[in-house]
Amino acid sequence: MGRITLEKVTKSFGEVEVIPPLDLTIEDGEFAVFVGPSGCGKSTLLRLIAGLEDTTSGHIRIDGEDATDLPPAKRGLAMVFQSYALYPHMSVRKNIAFPMKMAKVPEDEQNRRIEQAAKALNLTDYLDRRPGQLSGGQRQRVAIGRAIVREPAAFLFDEPLSNLDAALRVGMRLEISELHKRLATTMIYVTHDQVEAMTMADKIVVLRAGNIEQVGSPLELYKTPRNTFVAGFIGSPKMNLFEGAEADKLGAHTAGVRPEHIEVGDPASAYWSGTVGVAEHLGSDTFFHIHETGLADTITVRAPGDVDYKHGDRIGLNPRMDMIHKFDQQGLRIQ
Template sequence: MGRIVLEKVTKKFGEVEVIPPLDLTIEDGEFAVFVGPSGCGKSTLLRLIAGLEEVTSGEVKIDDATVTEVPPSKRGLAMVFQSYALYPHMTVRKNIAFPLRMEKMPQSEIDAKVDMAAKSLNLTDYLDRKPGQLSGGQRQRVAIGRAIVRQPEAFLFDEPLSNLDAALRVGMRLEISELHQRLETTMIYVTHDQVEAMTMADKIVVLQAGVIEQVGSPLELYERPQNRFVAGFIGSPKMNLIEGEAAKKRGAQTMGMRPEHIAVSTEAGEFKGTVGVAEHLGSDTFLHVHIDGIEEHVTVRQRGNVNFKYGDTVYLTPEEANVHKFGADGLRID
C-alpha cells in the first residue's frame, strides 16, 4: 500500500515561503509526476514527502498514518536521486545491499534479494564493480536497484534522467515505466521535462512557485488546461498564445491554439503571415510564421512534408472547436 496524502503542507526557508499551504493526494499504485519550471518547488515537495526536509506546518500521511515526525528511513519510501547518490567507495553489490544491511536482514536473504534485483536490471555482470567504473545508465540502474530491494511503499524519483544523454533518457524512461507496470507500486517522479511527464504519468501535478496549477491525467492537461500557465507549459511544440484583436473577438484576454489545430492556406484565412523557418522532420513539418501585430511567431504543425520556404506568404485559420480561451485572470473560459 502506498497512498500519500499532503494536508495543508507549507515550507519556509527562513522568511521565504517556498510552498504555500498545499493539499494533494496520490493514490496507491499511481504514477504521479511533479512537473514545473526550475525553482517551482517540485523537488522541495518531494523532499518533504521523503522527510529530508521538515515541513513548516501541515501533515504528511502515508497510508493514513501521519509521518510528519518520522525520520526518512522509517517512512517506507525509497528515493532515486538526480546525481544517483551511489556510495562511491562500495561495489554495486554493496550499494544495493546497503539498505538491507541497515535493516539488519540476514546475509543469505540479502544476497538473494540483491541477485534478483541485479538480474531484473541487467546488472549481474557488474556486481563487483565500483560506481566509478559504470556508465551513466548503469549507475542509474544501480540507484533503482538500491531502491527496489527495499520493497518500499512508494518510490520517489528526483529528476533521475536529467544527467543522461538524450538517447539513453528515452530508454530509461521506458524502463522506469515498465518497472511501474510490473511492481504496481506508487511512484512519485519529479521532472522539469513535460515530455517525461506526458509519457510516464498517470497523474500530472503542474507546479509553479510552490502552487499547484493543475492536477490531472496527461490528456486532461493537454486538452483542457485550466489556465494560461498550464496551457503554455504542457505540449511540445508549445501552444500558441495570442492576445489582442483575435482574442477579444472570441471574448477572451488570451486565445490559445495548438500547432496541430491550425489550418494553412496560400489564399485566404484569419491571419496573414510570412514563413520564417520551416523545420522538416520527415513525419511532420513545423512552420514558424510571423504575423503582423503579433510579437511571437506562431508555430504550425503540418503532417508530412509541406513545401513552404522562408518568405512565403501564408494564411492561418484556427480550428474553432479546439481554441482555448483564457480571461484576464489567466483562467480558462468555457
C-alpha cells in the same frame, strides 16, 4: 500499500515561503509526476515527502499514518537522486545491499533480492564493479536497484534522467514505466521536462512558485488546461497564446491554439495569414515559425513533413475552431 496525503503542508526557508499551504493526495499504485519550471518547489515538495526537509506546518500521511515527524529512514520510502548518489567506495552489490544491511535483512534474503533486482535491471554482470566503472545508464539502474530491494511503500525520483544523454533518456523512461507496471507501487517523479511528465504519468501535478496549478491525467491537462500557465507548459511545441483584437473576436482575453491544431493553406482564403520565418524539417513533421500574423510575434504551426514553404513565403493558417482555448483576464479557462 503507498497512499500519500499532504494536508495544508507549508515550507519556509527563513522568511521566504517556498510552499504555501498545499493539499494533495497520491493514490496507492499511482505514478505521479511533479512538473514545473526550475525553482517552482517541486524538488522541495519531494524532499518534504522523503523527510529530508522538515515541514514548517501541516501534515504528511503515508497510508493514513502521520509521518510528518518521522525521520527519512522510518517512512518506508526509497529515493533515486539526480546524481544517482551511489556510494563510490562500494561495489554495485554492496550499494544495492546497503539499505537491507541497515534494515538487518538476513543475508540469504539479501542475496535473493540482489540477484532478482540485478536480473530485472540487466546488472548481473556488473555486480562486482565499482560505480566509477559504470556508464551513466548503468549507474542509474544501480540507483533504481538500490531502491527496489527495500520493497518500499513508494519510490521517489528526483529528476533521475537529467544527467543522461537524449537517447538513453528515452530508453530509461520506458524502463521506469515498465518497472511501475510490474511492481504497481506508488511512484512520485519530479521533472522539469513536460515530455517525461506526459509520457510516464498517471497523474501530473503542475507546480509554479510552490502552488499547484493543476492536477490531472496527461490528457486532461492537454485538453483542458485550467489556466494560461498550464496551457503554455504542457504540450510540445508550446501552445500559441495571443491577446488583443483577434482574441476579443473569439470572446476571450487570451486565446490559445496548439501548433498541431492549425492547418496551413492558401493565404488568400485562410482565417489568418503570415510570413514564414524558419522552417524546421523533422522528416515526419515540419514546424513553421510564422511572423506578421497580427496575433503574436511568432506563431508555431505543425504541418505534415511534405509541406514545403520557404523563408519569406506568405502562408495561410486555418485553426480548428473547436480546439481553441479561451482564458479570461486572470488567465483562467473560460468554459
